[in-house]
Amino acid sequence: MLLRYHLLFYVSVWESVKSEGEKTKNITSLKLIPRSNVTMIGNTETISCLSTGGSVPITYQLFHNRSINGRIISTEQRQISFNVTIIDTTYLGTYRCKANNTSAIYSQSFYFTLQENESNGSPAPSTLILVLLLVFILVPALVLSAFVFRRICRRRSNDRIYANTTTEVTGDRIYENMLTKEADLETVGGQEINYSTIVRANTTEKNTNIEYTAIRRHQ
Numbered sequence: 256m257l258l259r260y261h262l263l264f265y266v267s268v269w270e271s272v273k274s275e276g277e278k279t280k281n282i283t284s285l286k287l288i289p290r291s292n293v294t295m296i297g298n299t300e301t302i303s304c305l306s307t308g309g310s311v312p313i314t315y316q317l318f319h320n321r322s323i324n325g326r327i328i329s330t331e332q333r334q335i336s337f338n339v340t341i342i343d344t345t346y347l348g349t350y351r352c353k354a355n356n357t358s359a360i361y362s363q364s365f366y367f368t369l370q371e372n373e374s375n376g377s378p379a380p381s382t383l384i385l386v387l388l389l390v391f392i393l394v395p396a397l398v399l400s401a402f403v404f405r406r407i408c409r410r411r412s413n414d415r416i417y418a419n420t421t422t423e424v425t426g427d428r429i430y431e432n433m434l435t436k437e438a439d440l441e442t443v444g445g446q447e448i449n450y451s452t453i454v455r456a457n458t459t460e461k462n463t464n465i466e467y468t469a470i471r472r473h474q
Contacts, residue, residue, distance in 0.1 A: 280356075283308030287352045287362040288334070294341050294367045304352035304362065305334045316353040319346070344369065 290301040304315045317325045317337040325337040339346065348366030353359060 280308060280310040281358045282306045282313065282354050282356060282360045285352055285354045285360045285362045287350065287365050289350075289365060289367070292368055293370055294347070295370050296341055296343065299338055299340045300367065301336050301338055302350055302352075302365070303334045303336045304354065306354040306360070307332075309354065309356050312356065314355045316355075318351045318353060320349055324350075341367065 285304065285306045288303040288305060290303075294300050302317060304317065306313060306315075311332065312328055312330045315327045315329060315335045316323055317339075319339070324339065327335050327337075329335055339350070341347065346367075347369060348364070350365045352362040354362075
């Protein structure tokens with residue numbers, strides 16, 4: 256009698272375990288689905304996990320490197336999503352999903368790709384604005400400095416007197432060319448014209464006597 260009782264007990268326990276095992280199915284596959292493979296620093300990306308073949312409830316975990324980045328328990332066969340903020344380049348990967356009901360299964364690893372303009376180290380907009388501002392300030396300052404320097408040099412050269420005297424005898428007149436100030440120079444067709452001053456003129460008065468002879472006709 257006692258033996259029969261023990262036998263019935265073990266049979267009931269085995270059937271209970273068997274029925275419980277038939278209700279719980281292991282997960283057959285797990286996929287990690289990113290919203291986009293390309294990202295930028297500061298963006299918030301979505302990573303989804305989807306399992307098939309397993310009975311619910313299923314516990315999903317998202318791993319970043321070896322740290323747990325999120326945990327969600329799902330009572331339905333549906334896709335679970337995690338939000339990830341890309342703070343710096345270390346947040347580009349590695350990401351994996353883990354699904355667990357009675358047994359655990361992991362997805363394949365995933366890495367984000369940084370956009371080309373940031374990965375090449377292109378200057379930030381604030382840097383470009385600073386460079387343009389410096390250009391707009393320096394260029395007018397250089398132009399103004401060159402203009403002031405030219406005016407000063409011209410004023411100093413005008414204050415100097417250059418004398419270059421040449422004497423030229425033309426006919427009975429003597430010309431003396433005087434080059435005084437730079438402002439007194441004139442140019443015509445790219446050639447300089449100097450003013451000439453008559454110093455003296457050699458004039459000789461000639462007395463010419465003219466004799467007239469009158470012839471009278473007599474009738």
